[in-house]
Amino acid sequence: MKLDLTALLKNETDVIDISFEFEEMEIDYYGEIIEFKEPVKVSGSAKRISDEFFLEVEINVSITTHCARCLKEVSKPLSIKTFDELLPVSKENQIEQDENVFFYERHHIDLLAYSREQLLVNLPYKTVCREDCAGICTRCGRNLNVESCSCDHAVAEEDELDPRLAQLSEWFQKAKE
Ligand SMILES: [Zn+2]
Ligand SMILES: [Zn+2]
Numbered sequence: 016m017k018l019d020l021t022a023l024l025k026n027e028t029d030v031i032d033i034s035f036e037f038e039e040m041e042i043d044y045y046g047e048i049i050e051f052k053e054p055v056k057v058s059g060s061a062k063r064i065s066d067e068f069f070l071e072v073e074i075n076v077s078i079t080t081h082c083a084r085c086l087k088e089v090s091k092p093l094s095i096k097t098f099d100e101l102l103p104v105s106k107e108n109q110i111e112q113d114e115n116v117f118f119y120e121r122h123h124i125d126l127l128a129y130s131r132e133q134l135l136v137n138l139p140y141k142t143v144c145r146e147d148c149a150g151i152c153t154r155c156g157r158n159l160n161v162e163s164c165s166c167d168h169a170v171a172e173e174d175e176l177d178p179r180l181a182q183l184s185e186w187f188q189k190a191k192e
Contacts, residue, residue, distance in 0.1 A: 073095070
């Protein structure tokens with residue numbers, strides 16, 4: 016999906032609308048497979064504001080993966096909004112890496128490459144089926160959303176204790192002795 020910016024760059028129009036879909040293949044994201052069971056929808060526009068050019072895009076997709084705590088399959092909508100300045104590729108060396116800029120070459124931008132990159136950098140690192148998902152007992156493997164178990168979870172929780180709090184509880188222990 017290449018977008019021709021000629022009309023915009025030559026001041027023949029102020030805005031070029033964008034609307035397209037593409038199929039994305041599953042991604043192995045830090046060992047977690049993320050699937051896209053429906054096409055990725057992209058909408059927005061390339062436009063002129065004052066004498067500068069911008070690309071404003073909204074990417075909508077449903078991602079399917081597994082809950083990081085209980086491993087159940089979950090599908091979640093993901094909506095990404097972007098806003099980047101459009102500059103000629105000849106300026107690429109003058110721009111800081113972290114600026115919100117996308118470059119056009121010979122009056123064209125590669126919208127598919129742009130959208131795929133935006134999707135990749137905005138994927139959630141961890142997905143949970145619900146905020147209060149109790150997860151799976153690390154001792155007996157029971158799904159704690161469905162049933163409870165009698166394992167001692169205190170040790171596991173202590174491992175996750177904030178180091179500053181751990182120090183404090185150690186101090187209290189010593190004070191008691
Ligand atoms: Zn879960
Ligand atoms: Zn258990």
